[in-house]
Amino acid sequence: MRAALLALLMALPAQAQTVTEGRGAALRWLDKMSGETADVELSRGQAAVWGRLTIQLDSCRFPADNATSEAWAHLTIRDSVADKAVFNGWMLASSPALSALDHPRYDVWVLRCLQS
Template sequence: MRLLAALLLALPLPAMAQTYADADAGVLRWLDKLTGETADIELVLGQEAQSGRLTIRLDACRYPADNPASDAEAHLTITDRGVEKPVFDGWMVASSPALSALDHPRYDVWVLRCVTPALPAPVDGPATSEGDGQ
């Protein structure tokens, strides 16, 4: 019986799935490779921004619930003026922009972060007055 229990404990356990929280907004970076111009764009869900010939829409933004400052994922729909179908329609991951990247000869767009609830300010120790001789 002990041998069976030891064998069961030695078996690898399935990885815990990471839970994500949805954000109401996200921050993206846009680059015009021809001119070198860049801009950071903050969008709320469903909002569109015009950058050069591109129209960028943020469809969703999520982040790890246990670590809001960690890796963000955003679903974007990007269209190019004069092109019928979207030039990008999918998820981008902030830490791995090349994993699912916009394939455009002139522009790059990538996710920086989701806009998350403000984290509480750190609590400092007791204040000491300057010049009190200590």
């Protein structure tokens, strides 16, 4: 369902927009069992471990003309118990449910890109 919605949104005509690559991203995660949250800033290629998750930031992009309006981050998230990637793709700051981590215990979302 999410993939179909994302494909539909990408197929819609859009105005040409200049996109800038950020030097990193600010992310937030939630442990649904304990209610604990934490924010982290990652540089491109950097990873952070929190609980069972290892979250790696591959890329963060934002509109060049309005950096605060949107952020798209490509993340690779691994679960140490599953020993595999539980998420590998783009997350959108303005629509976290569109392409979300589907995990029974943890939630991760993008807050913004870090600018140079």
